[in-house]
Amino acid sequence: MTTARTIVFDLDGTLVDTAPDLISALNYILDREGLPAVPLHLARNMIGAGARRLLERGLELDGRSIGPEDIDRLTKDFIDYYAAHIADASRPFEGLEAALDDLSARGYRFAVCTNKLEWLSKRLLDQLGLSERFSAICGADTFGVSKPDPAILQQTVARAGGVLSSAIMVGDAGPDVGVARRAGIPVIGVEFGYTDVPIADLKPDRLIGHMADLPAAVESLILHRNAI
Numbered sequence: 653m654t655t656a657r658t659i660v661f662d663l664d665g666t667l668v669d670t671a672p673d674l675i676s677a678l679n680y681i682l683d684r685e686g687l688p689a690v691p692l693h694l695a696r697n698m699i700g701a702g703a704r705r706l707l708e709r710g711l712e713l714d715g716r717s718i719g720p721e722d723i724d725r726l727t728k729d730f731i732d733y734y735a736a737h738i739a740d741a742s743r744p745f746e747g748l749e750a751a752l753d754d755l756s757a758r759g760y761r762f763a764v765c766t767n768k769l770e771w772l773s774k775r776l777l778d779q780l781g782l783s784e785r786f787s788a789i790c791g792a793d794t795f796g797v798s799k800p801d802p803a804i805l806q807q808t809v810a811r812a813g814g815v816l817s818s819a820i821m822v823g824d825a826g827p828d829v830g831v832a833r834r835a836g837i838p839v840i841g842v843e844f845g846y847t848d849v850p851i852a853d854l855k856p857d858r859l860i861g862h863m864a865d866l867p868a869a870v871e872s873l874i875l876h877r878n879a880i
């Protein structure tokens with residue numbers, strides 16, 4: 653019996669359009685600190701390196717740099733607020749569930765590898781009714797390393813019961829392409845997510861502009877790999 657192939661997904665900007673709730677939480681903190689709000693279109697591309705980094709980037713926009721203790725305190729407040737509003741406006745990207753149905757019927761299993769905290773990721777996916785679809789949901793605190801460290805991807809695939817040699821990564825930003833490259837697996841980039849560097853410039857193996865195109869991109873990667 654062969655092990656099911658594993659598709660490992662990034663979460664923010666890949667599975668779920670989380671920017672509205674993340675940026676509301678950021679603006680709640682900025683407002684409390686007496687700083688102006690960051691507009692959604694600017695703030696979207698600051699997502700991707702975890703809550704603390706998002707907050708630091710938000711503060712840097714106003715030329716504010718604060719000490720580690722203040723950042724710790726603000727990060728905690730940010731997470732408390734975000735956790736209470738995690739699925740107010742966040743929704744799966746269009747076509748996600750149909751794409752997962754299609755791929756699952758073809759025998760793929762799924763995992764999540766995100767730089768979000770694990771409990772926040774599980775809470776979000778629970779509230780959207782998506783958790784059951786994933787064999788493993790791993791975040792920046794699950795193994796003590798975050799993307800692009802390849803150890804997080806290796807351990808996520810293992811926790812999902814898969815093997816790295818038949819895994820594919822799907823993501824929207826530099827840490828996702830980086831983690832896949834360093835772990836030696838193919839990567840599909842999505843064009844609808846959050847990234848400061850255009851995803852095409854990061855040269856993923858395939859690029860998709862809509863979730864409906866995911867099954868065909870996966871199959872073409874597998875065909876390509878089998879032909880080598």
Ligand SMILES: O=C(O)COP(=O)(O)O
Binds near residue numbers: 665
């Ligand atoms: O929340 C973040 O900053 C990153 O999350 P992601 O790794 O799922 O994109």
Ligand SMILES: [Mg+2]
Binds near residue numbers: 664665666
């Ligand atoms: Mg992302």
